[in-house]
Amino acid sequence: MTADTHYSPSYVAKVTARRNRSSLTARLTVAPGLNVIQVPVGDRPNDVGLQVYFTGPLPEPGGTVAVRSDDPAVSVPATHTFQGGATGGGVPGITVQPVTEETEVALSVTYGRRTVATTTTLVPPADPYDVIATLVAQNARETEYGGTRSGQYDVWLDAPAPPGGLEFAWRIRDEDPVATLDTSPYGHVPGGGTKAAARLLLAPVASTHVVVLEAAFGDRVFELPITIEPRPTDLVLPDSVVGGDTFTGSVVTAGPASVDTVVELVAFGPVDLPARVVVRAGETAASFTGTTFSVEEERVVTVHGSFGAGHSLETAYTTVVP
Structure with missing residues (x-):
């Protein structure tokens, strides 16, 4: 169950009852109530945590919920108090007993007149002699x-x-x-x-x-x-380019790969480069075209190349001249 992250504070409603020419008015405070509860999922399935979420921040001095488990394999505290201003949080003091078979446990939380329930499943430990x-x-x-x-x-x-x-x-x-x-x-x-x-x-x-x-x-x-x-090994640029001219660069790999190799390019300086260059499967290089802008004095262009999940090529440089 996913918690609704939309919260509303307490508010006061005016309630009026009329009969003929007579009326009575009362003010009613509507406080946040219980929204949802959930058992977080992790890589330790028998570590049971319980998160409680309210529809808004609790007014002072806070609120107390009643907690219940329908199976002694999961012991929960009878109640837990949340401080004023809280919109939710975890219930401490939950303990779990080992089980010998898969066991579904129902957990419920009551606040005011509303009760919300969820389930969690305990599983027996792995057989150390027959690991799967x-x-x-x-x-x-x-x-x-x-x-x-x-x-x-x-x-x-x-x-x-x-x-x-x-x-x-x-x-x-x-x-x-x-x-x-x-x-x-x-x-x-x-x-x-x-x-x-x-x-x-x-x-x-x-x-x-x-x-x-x-x-x-x-x-x-x-x-x-x-x-x-094989990884990309080199990012090749000319030594210099006249501002306003185009030029050809290339990406070189250590050998032919079985899949396309994508290299992302990021340039700093008066130059426009493609965002990515693809070395096709079975090839060892791919060329690309860059365009420079006119300059009044020499400007060094820095080009960074990356591939895979954050791997980087050695930074390459070219100089744009007037």
Whole structure:
């Protein structure tokens, strides 16, 4: 359940009742009420937190909610008081007991006459002798480049690690020298957790290369093939250009890649360049055209190139002359 972030303060309404020529008037204070509750999602599924959101900031001196769980596996405090001015917050003091089977627990919060409920599911811990896991590239990073530090790779358990955690080993299949671990080869998923992460240092390559990352829990080995492409190596500009003229520059890669390689360009100075240059799959260079502006004295143009997820080329320069 997603919290509504639109809040309204308390307000006073005037209520009038009329009969014939007579009327009675009263003032009614309408205070913020309970909006929604939610259990935040994380990589420790049995760590239960409870967030409460009101429809606006509570008036002084605050407000007390009643909290309830329908299962002893999740113990909650009977009440919790929020300070005046609060629009919501977490309920402290929640404890969770281990379960032996998947257990859905209903949690509810009451404020005034309104009760809002949500559910959370507890899962039993992973079997340390029969681990089930998946290796994934974080944020679905599609392309890695030789000569860079890789993105993050995560091993996800299908259930929380038991108390004390689970030990495993990161390794590169066949000790492929193109990739080395940038983290400890001894991995640990903490008790209650479901994830551990690793990064790689990737050696330069002159053609597309595939390495296999492995996470070994005893005899169980989980693997992920990682494709490494030749990286862009040079951004080539002429030494000088007459102001007002066009010129040709190029992007050079370490070898032919299996996919298009996109290089983003940012220039500082009297020049107009394309925002991106694409080196097509199977090619090792791509040219682009730049346009300079007239100058009254020499001006140095600085061009920055980037590729992939924030990798940078060495800065290139050209001089625009009158």
